[in-house]
Each structure stands twice: as structure tokens, then as C-alpha cells.
Amino acid sequence: MEEFSTDRLARLTGMLKRRGLLLPAFEIHGGVAGFYDYGPVGGRIRNQVNQAWLSHWLSLGNVVEISSPTVTPYPVLEASGHVGEFTDFLVECKKCSEASRADHLIESDYPNADSFTKEELSKKISELMPICPACGVSDWGEISSQNLMFSTRIGNADSAREGFLRPETAQGMFTSFTSIYRHFRERLPFGAVQIGKGYRNEISPRQGMIRLREFNMAELEYFIDPEIEYHHNLDQWKDSLTLISENEGEMQVTLSKAVEAGIIRHSTVGYFMGITFDFVTSIGINPELIRFRQHESNEMAHYAVDCWDLEIMGSFGWIECVGIAHRGCYDLEAHEMATGQRLRAWRTFETPKIVEIDGWTIDGSTVGPEFKNFAGKIKNAVEKLPPDSIFPMSLEIDDDEVNIEPRHVKKIQRQEKISGEWFIPHVVEPAFGIDRLIWHSIDHSYREIIKSGEAYTILSLPKSISPIDVTVLPLFEKDGIDNLARKIHENLCKRDRVLSNYDGSGSIGRRYARSDEIGVPYCITVDYESLENHTVTVRERDTGKQERVKIDELNFK
RNA sequence: GCGGAUAUGGUGAAGUGGUUAUCACCUGAGGUUUCCAACCUCAUGUCGUGGGUUCGAUUCCCGCUAUCCGCACCA
Known part of the structure; x- marks a missing residue:
């Protein structure tokens, strides 16, 4: 691994700008702090990362994707606590x-x-x-x-409602809970993901892509039954990870041991830490530069029960890029209280509970006329009386002495079968800062080497997120080589989810260098031999090795 | 938000109170070249922004914006 340095960072950001990966936004108008463009090369990287993230989580089998508006009415964010918190x-x-x-x-x-x-x-x-x-x-x-939220108005003039641009995507999953619950036919556990923009009007954005005012987030809200102990297969992660626990400090430990020892306080949190680790390394982040840090109790957001940050070491030091939080029942409960809507799941008891109801209630036909609007309070008081109460009796209600006669009350005695109960699911939330992940993926993939005595840079991005899948190069643009190369390029682009790039200008070495610099994993070179026997050479970015392949057998993706 | 520094083609730099602002790399066209930033010719493209001082400002002064470094803030 190369050392991170400010000089290297300057060369890297220069390259990103020059080659159209990441650039300050609106620069022709002077620029605005905290906003970045993904350029012609970066745009596809972002999309590739989003797609990789989606399929990574959808593969759990009980997760759906939703998309909710970024403009959010005031009461939603008031209920969630953001108006106060932010x-x-x-x-x-x-x-x-x-x-x-x-x-x-x-x-x-x-x-x-x-x-x-x-x-x-x-x-x-x-x-x-x-x-x-x-x-x-x-x-x-x-x-x-x-x-710190961007405020806006929904509608115009007098009829406008107050709103904000959302500071996180999560609230959309909570406000759509009933729909998701129905989709999964009312069976926990399940999750919903969303990839989208979030907005925070930071006082001072710094460190390039690290602190943005508009950023790409990807969040999963995973709903679980708090009374069920979930057994996840944590043994699939055999290697020790670096954990910094609130109480025990830094340690090297496997996930299963950390959950067993109670350092990670919930097994689903541990499970998602493993899945997150797999994802992050799959997009080119160096596993040795990853650690998980547990939030201290006083640092934890108002809702969280346990929270682990995945931090990545890069040019800006250790930066938190993913947060995996056990949010308890906080969010659903908050929206339930604010709206009066039921945001709960039904839990059927293994054996129905038989409840003996034995007590008193009022006889409305006598209490109503006699006590008028005081009747409601009397009803509450009478229903709290023990079954063996004897009437007449006197009750003290709101400092008033009230005489309850036998004609005012009725005995209730019956059996009720209760087959289950409504409860508020708990939520485990992995929340990803996509821009920060892309930054670190690029930061870790950027290699400066010396090639034939000259400085040379390679972006060793994994194939799954590279901006362009293959570059097609005619050795010379003449004698029909160019025509064949263009044909190959066009045929590759027609393939589903394959993007090819044609490059015909400059020496062959220069064109390999251009391609390597932005992380294209393969170059196809068309030469005179190609015209004779329909083969081309395929060059691998990281090794420079070349292999002769039949054009019909070119295989990408 | 506070303090300090900076702002010149796409990138990295040089330079100046005066008429046409340099250089390298990059990019494009043509030539050359039988696989790793070669070479030749030609071409495109810059003083962040607004104001002030001045006969004249890219240069001096002030505001703004942006970037970098401290501090503060921060899921």
C-alpha cells in the first residue's frame, strides 16, 4: 500500500478532475462548497456502485427497494426528531x-x-x-x-406548507412501513432499501468528497421482532476484524466471538457488519484499512441502542463511511405517536392466552342521566375497582365525593381468548455514505508506479465498478484495422450492461496509459493479424499480460 | 463561523502597472510507427468574480466566491 500524502492527494484530485471522474460542481459560475459533479467517467462509477450495493442487499431474499421523495413535509421530520436534532x-x-x-x-x-x-x-x-x-x-x-436542513416551501404563497430536503433516506422506509409490511404478507423479519440523495446544509464543508451538502446515501431498514433471538451464521466470517469497543478498546476479533461476548450487543448488528465488510471490500477498499468503531453511549444519536461505524483509512485519515445502528423501536413509535396510525406488526402467541375478565362497569342508562358529563370519569374509576367490591360505595373523583349505588354498576364476567398482540418492530439500520465509499475505493485503487523510468498511474478498480468495461484500440487507424476495431467496439456496446470505449489516437503505449489511468480493466488491440484470422489481443490492466482471443469469443461481464 | 495562505489554458507551473502573457504536459488534425506515455508539423485553449485607485490593472487596494491548513462544528 502506498503512503497517503498531501502530494499524492494533490496529484490524485488533479487526475480526477482532468479525466472527468470527480469535479467541483457549478465551477463555471464560481463553484459552491459542498457540491460535486460525477463527470463522464465518474457518473458510471457511481451507478455501478449503486447497483452493486442494491444487489448485495437484495440477495438476502427478504429485502425490497423503494424510492421516496427528497422533499419532505415539516411534520415528518418533526416526528422523527430531526427538526430538534438538526x-x-x-x-x-x-x-x-x-x-x-x-x-x-x-x-x-x-x-x-x-x-x-x-x-x-x-x-x-x-x-x-x-x-x-x-x-x-x-x-x-x-x-x-x-x-442544518435545507428548508423549502411546498406549494406557493399563502397555501404553502413548510418542508425540508430530507437529511436521510430512512424516514421514507418508516412512513411506508404499512405497505412494506403488507408486501411481505405481515411476516417479520424483512427490510427495505433506498438509494438516493440526502441534504445537510453543513456550516463548513471540507475535505472534498468527505463532507458534502448534497450526497448519495444508501440505507437499509431491517425490521425485526425484539422478542426473537435471531441466529445468523456468523462463522462465515473467519478472519478477525479490527473493532474498537466502547468498553474494551481496540481488539482483533471475529464477529461471532464479538457477538458471543456481548461486545456487539445484537447478533443482527453483527451479521450486518459482516455483510457490510464484504460489500465494502468488493468495491475495492483495502480490508486492512477498515475498522469498526462503537459509538460511546453519550455520542449515540437519540434513538440508538447500539451503533458501529465502519471507518476507512485514506488520504483524510480515518473517516466513518457506514453506520450500523440498532435504532430500537424509536422511529416507528415516533411516527405512530405523531399520526395516530398503527405502525406495528402482529405476533401470534404459540398458545392463545385465556384471560378471565372479572370486574365492574357502569350502567350507562342510569349513570348517564344522573351524572351527565361526569359519567366518563366515573366509568374509568369503576372499571378499576376490584371484582369483590360492594355497592353502594363512595368514590373520590377530582376532590368530589360520589356515591355509587348498585343501580349504577354492572358486573362483567367472561373469558377472552387473546391469540396474539401488536408490537412495534425494532429496526437495524445499515446506512452507507456512497460518496465516501467511492472516494476511498478510488483512493485505495490509485497506484503510482515507475514504468520504464517514468511515473505511471493505474486505477485498479474492481471490474464490478469500473467506469468502462473495455477499451478497443486499433494498432493503426488504417488498412481496415480501424474499421474492424470500430465494429468490435459497436458490437460490445450493444451487449447488455457492457460499455466499450474506442480510442484511436496516439501511440499504442499512450492509449494503454490513458485507459489504465481511469481504471478500465481490459484493452482489446486490433492488429494486422486480426484481419487475417479474426483474433485480437486482450490486455489485462493490472498485469499488462496479453492473450490472443477469437473475436467471436470475447467475453465481458 | 474565526484565523492564516492561495486563485494564471484541461493539468502543473513561470511572469508583468503598458500595446500580442510564457512554458511543460494534456487534447485535436496530419505524417511516421507492427503492442506499453517515442518522434515531426500544425492547431485549439488561460489571468476566479465584482468594485476601487490609475491615462492604463492579470499585477496595487477592498468586497465576494472557491480551495488548502489550523480552530470550532458535525451522521
């Missing part, structure tokens, strides 16, 4: 005009102040009267909120 509250010092974060000012008294609402913060600040860190005076203005 908002910083600023308060301005009236003396020196310095803006401070409201939660930071009272952090010493309330360590969890960042979860406070605007009203709570305002109240605490007027109670505590913290001093301004800039000028030392305590004289605060109104609290203003600064949201």
Missing part, C-alpha cells in the same frame, strides 16, 4: 453582539442541553444568566434557531 439555537449577546450556542452556555448545569427545546433553553438561560464568553456580560437577546 437545529442549533443561537443567542446573541446584547452588549457585544457575539452569537453563542444557547445549549453551550448552560452546558455545565445541563449536560444534555442540546436536546432542549427553544422554550426550555430560553427559560434556563433567563434563570441561570450565564455570562457571555466574549465580553463577560450577561445580557441576552432572543434565541434564534439555525437549522
Whole structure:
């Protein structure tokens, strides 16, 4: 592995721009921080990675793909907690005009102040009267909120509703839960994936592709029954992985041992860590530069039970690229409370429960007329009475003494068979930052070597995500070689999911170099012999080895 | 957001208060060449952006935008 260095990074980003892989967006208008274009070469890499990711997860067999809007109404993100979570509250010092974060000012008294609402913060600040860190005076203005989500309006003018561009794709899976539940004929476990754009109005985007304001995410929401212990085959991952656990620090351990020891707190989380590791390495990321880091309890998002980041070492140091979180029942419950809709799964008991119901209720025909709108409260109180209660009795309801006569009540005595129950499924969520993964795949694949005393670069991307599958090169563009080469190129492009590139200008060595630089795995060279016996040479990018193959037997993908 | 540095063809660099802004590589056309950035000829293409100072600004000054490095922030 080559050493990462700022010089190498500069050469790499220069190449990415020059060859049309990744470029700052809107550059002719001066550019905007945090936005990148995938160029003519990068565009297909992105698509290849997306497709690879999709088939990787769909192959589990109980996962479906959905797609939901990026524009999201305010109440959805309010319910999910993002409106609160993604908002910083600023308060301005009236003396020196310095803006401070409201939660930071009272952090010493309330360590969890960042979860406070605007009203709570305002109240605490007027109670505590913290001093301004800039000028030392305590004289605060109104609290203003600064949201890290892009806000927008749905519809126009007076009838418009408030909304945001989504900060994650996950909420679409939760709001579509009932449809997905029906699709799987109401049987857990199942999952839904979505690949799409997410938006965060970062204060200062940095490090190129690492922190973007608009980025590609791919998320799986996997719904499970919290009462079932799932047994996944973790032994398929025989090699030890680098784990940094909250309590035990860094270790080399297999997934099955880590789950067994309780370091990974849920076996499905461990299982997905393995599947994630396989995916990430399959797109060209060096397994030795991967580690999993467990979130500390105080760092964990408000909903999570356990969370592991997959971090990758590259030109920017260790960067988290995937998060695998056990979100408990947080999200479905939140949407259920906000909407009153049932977002639950049905669990049938192995043997139905027989419940003896023995108690009291009111006789509406007497209590209603006599107590009017007080009747409801009496009903609640009576139904809580033990079966052996004796009437008449007096009950205290809302500081009032109420006499309950036998004519007011009815005995209830019956058996009920309860065959199951509704419960809120738990969710395990692997969330991938596609741009960060693509970046590291390129970063790890970029090789600078010396070839015949000259600097030479090769992008050793795996075939599955290379931007172009094959380059077709006529040795010379004359004597009919060019015609044959063009024909081969066109026939290859007609094949399903094969993309060929024709390159006829420059010396053959130069054209191999061009092809190697952007990671094309094979070059087909057409020469005089091809005209005679219908064979061509196929050159392999990483080894430079060539093999003579019949044109009819060319095999790609 | 704060502090520092930077901004010249596609890439990497040089340079200047004055009329036509250099160089290498790259790219394109033609020639040459029987497999790994060769060579010859020709061609295309640049002073981030807005304002100020000035007879004249790519150059000096200011704002903006972007990039890089610290700090802060951050699923």
C-alpha cells in the first residue's frame, strides 16, 4: 500500500478532475462548497456502485427497494426528531453582539442541553444568566434557531406548507412501513432499501468528497421482532476484524466471538457488519484499512441502542463511511405517536392466552342521566375497582365525593381468548455514505508506479465498478484495422450492461496509459493479424499480460 | 463561523502597472510507427468574480466566491 500524502492527494484530485471522474460542481459560475459533479467517467462509477450495493442487499431474499421523495413535509421530520436534532439555537449577546450556542452556555448545569427545546433553553438561560464568553456580560437577546436542513416551501404563497430536503433516506422506509409490511404478507423479519440523495446544509464543508451538502446515501431498514433471538451464521466470517469497543478498546476479533461476548450487543448488528465488510471490500477498499468503531453511549444519536461505524483509512485519515445502528423501536413509535396510525406488526402467541375478565362497569342508562358529563370519569374509576367490591360505595373523583349505588354498576364476567398482540418492530439500520465509499475505493485503487523510468498511474478498480468495461484500440487507424476495431467496439456496446470505449489516437503505449489511468480493466488491440484470422489481443490492466482471443469469443461481464 | 495562505489554458507551473502573457504536459488534425506515455508539423485553449485607485490593472487596494491548513462544528 502506498503512503497517503498531501502530494499524492494533490496529484490524485488533479487526475480526477482532468479525466472527468470527480469535479467541483457549478465551477463555471464560481463553484459552491459542498457540491460535486460525477463527470463522464465518474457518473458510471457511481451507478455501478449503486447497483452493486442494491444487489448485495437484495440477495438476502427478504429485502425490497423503494424510492421516496427528497422533499419532505415539516411534520415528518418533526416526528422523527430531526427538526430538534438538526437545529442549533443561537443567542446573541446584547452588549457585544457575539452569537453563542444557547445549549453551550448552560452546558455545565445541563449536560444534555442540546436536546432542549427553544422554550426550555430560553427559560434556563433567563434563570441561570450565564455570562457571555466574549465580553463577560450577561445580557441576552432572543434565541434564534439555525437549522442544518435545507428548508423549502411546498406549494406557493399563502397555501404553502413548510418542508425540508430530507437529511436521510430512512424516514421514507418508516412512513411506508404499512405497505412494506403488507408486501411481505405481515411476516417479520424483512427490510427495505433506498438509494438516493440526502441534504445537510453543513456550516463548513471540507475535505472534498468527505463532507458534502448534497450526497448519495444508501440505507437499509431491517425490521425485526425484539422478542426473537435471531441466529445468523456468523462463522462465515473467519478472519478477525479490527473493532474498537466502547468498553474494551481496540481488539482483533471475529464477529461471532464479538457477538458471543456481548461486545456487539445484537447478533443482527453483527451479521450486518459482516455483510457490510464484504460489500465494502468488493468495491475495492483495502480490508486492512477498515475498522469498526462503537459509538460511546453519550455520542449515540437519540434513538440508538447500539451503533458501529465502519471507518476507512485514506488520504483524510480515518473517516466513518457506514453506520450500523440498532435504532430500537424509536422511529416507528415516533411516527405512530405523531399520526395516530398503527405502525406495528402482529405476533401470534404459540398458545392463545385465556384471560378471565372479572370486574365492574357502569350502567350507562342510569349513570348517564344522573351524572351527565361526569359519567366518563366515573366509568374509568369503576372499571378499576376490584371484582369483590360492594355497592353502594363512595368514590373520590377530582376532590368530589360520589356515591355509587348498585343501580349504577354492572358486573362483567367472561373469558377472552387473546391469540396474539401488536408490537412495534425494532429496526437495524445499515446506512452507507456512497460518496465516501467511492472516494476511498478510488483512493485505495490509485497506484503510482515507475514504468520504464517514468511515473505511471493505474486505477485498479474492481471490474464490478469500473467506469468502462473495455477499451478497443486499433494498432493503426488504417488498412481496415480501424474499421474492424470500430465494429468490435459497436458490437460490445450493444451487449447488455457492457460499455466499450474506442480510442484511436496516439501511440499504442499512450492509449494503454490513458485507459489504465481511469481504471478500465481490459484493452482489446486490433492488429494486422486480426484481419487475417479474426483474433485480437486482450490486455489485462493490472498485469499488462496479453492473450490472443477469437473475436467471436470475447467475453465481458 | 474565526484565523492564516492561495486563485494564471484541461493539468502543473513561470511572469508583468503598458500595446500580442510564457512554458511543460494534456487534447485535436496530419505524417511516421507492427503492442506499453517515442518522434515531426500544425492547431485549439488561460489571468476566479465584482468594485476601487490609475491615462492604463492579470499585477496595487477592498468586497465576494472557491480551495488548502489550523480552530470550532458535525451522521
